[in-house]
Amino acid sequence: MAKKRPFYIVKQDKDIFVVDKPAGLLAVPIPDSDVKNLYDLVADHLAKHGVRVGVVHRIDRYTSGLMVFAKNERAYNDLVEKFRNHEPKRTYLAIVRGVIEEDEGVLEHHLKLIKDGFRNIVVDPSEEGATPARLSYKVKERFLENTLVEVQLDTGLKNQIRVQFEHIGHQLVGDQHYAPEEEGEPLINRQALHAYRLAFKHPRHGKEVQFEAKIPADMMRLIDRFRWKKEAESG
Numbered sequence: 704m705a706k707k708r709p710f711y712i713v714k715q716d717k718d719i720f721v722v723d724k725p726a727g728l729l730a731v732p733i734p735d736s737d738v739k740n741l742y743d744l745v746a747d748h749l750a751k752h753g754v755r756v757g758v759v760h761r762i763d764r765y766t767s768g769l770m771v772f773a774k775n776e777r778a779y780n781d782l783v784e785k786f787r788n789h790e791p792k793r794t795y796l797a798i799v800r801g802v803i804e805e806d807e808g809v810l811e812h813h814l815k816l817i818k819d820g821f822r823n824i825v826v827d828p829s830e831e832g833a834t835p836a837r838l839s840y841k842v843k844e845r846f847l848e849n850t851l852v853e854v855q856l857d858t859g860l861k862n863q864i865r866v867q868f869e870h871i872g873h874q875l876v877g878d879q880h881y882a883p884e885e886e887g888e889p890l891i892n893r894q895a896l897h898a899y900r901l902a903f904k905h906p907r908h909g910k911e912v913q914f915e916a917k918i919p920a921d922m923m924r925l926i927d928r929f930r931w932k933k934e935a936e937s938g
Contacts, residue, residue, distance in 0.1 A: 708748070710741060713769065713914050718778035718907050720745060720756060721771045723916040726893045730761035730770060745772055760786045763862060767919045768795070768898025773906070781906035786859065791903035793856040795864060796843070796918060798895035798925060799873040800882070803850045807841040810867045814860050822880065823862050825870045836860050838867060846929035847936055849876060865894060876925065891925050 711723040722745065724730065729740035746756050756772045757779035773779035785791055813833035814823040826833050837857040844851040850873070854864055865881050868874060874882030878894040902913035918926070 708744070709739075710744060711916075713916060714912075715774075718774055718905070719771055719782075719912075720749065720774055721769060721901070721914050724762065724767060724770050724898075726765050726767040726919065726921070729764050731758055741770065742772075749774065757783075759783055760791075760859070762898050763865075763894070763896070765893035766795075766896045766898060767916075767922075769901040769914055769916050770898075771901065771903070771914075778906040782903070785903055789856075789858055791901060792913075793859065793898065794900035794902075795854040795856070796897045796899050796922070797852050797854055797864060797868065798876045798922065798929075799850050799852060799868050800848070800876055801850065801873045802845050802848065803840075803842055803852065803873060805842070807839070809837065809839045810871065811835070811837045812867055812870060814863065814866060816861060823860060823866045825866065834858075834860060836863050836867060838864060844926075844930075846933050849929050851926060864896060890928070891921050893921075895922055895925060897922055 709725060709728060713721040713723055715721065724741050729738055731742045732740050742758055749756050754774050756774060759771055759773055759779065759782040762768060762770060771782065773782050812825045813828045814836045815826040815830060815832045816823050835858065839855045839857065840852045842850055843853050856863065865875050865878055869881045876895040877889055877891040897918060899918065900913065900915050902911055904910065905912050
């Protein structure tokens with residue numbers, strides 16, 4: 704019986720390999736560690752077909768969703784440049800604490816990576832090492848004490864969505880790194896964040912391609928739970 708892959712192949716062709724990464728799986732290797740990671744799994748899978756793979760971008764270990772890998776040097780160079788220039792459209796779904804009143808908005812801050820916990824923090828723009836961070840969001844659904852938002856990344860800094868929403872008082876549900884003060888048993892065993900849509904110009908023909916990954920079961924259960932509580936409260 705064939706061993707089941709821990710990731711789902713969304714799309715592949717001669718140049719790109721798009722996968723849906725489950726939460727909890729590292730995107731890339733950690734130095735001096737043998738912890739399982741998506742890159743090694745994809746590389747092993749494609750090596751069986753004589754293909755070498757290149758890492759183009761990454762998402763957090765406990766974030767689920769779409770990642771694209773390059774299957775040749777030309778595609779790799781093209782996509783790395785696109786991601787460096789923030790050209791791809793990277794859209795996430797997040798469940799945050801609190802009810803966001805505005806239907807949509809833009810968050811602009813400056814972030815700085817610090818050694819303590821290897822994390823980003825919001826800092827004054829004049830501070831050394833400060834890097835601009837920008838995202839836009841739209842409210843998809845409001846619950847009694849939480850909000851489901853669609854987030855479009857305009858930049859792509861480490862933990863950016865988690866840091867910026869935490870800064871405005873709407874921490875991601877389940878985020879134990881940036882907002883560990885959640886009371887009681889966690890409602891979900893990771894931050895409620897899913898990279899669900901990815902669009903970019905294909906490295907071979909230049910036409911835009913777009914991919915989606917459905918909401919994972921743990922986030923869907925959380926949404927259903929919040930919907931039920933809201934309906935019960937409204938009678």
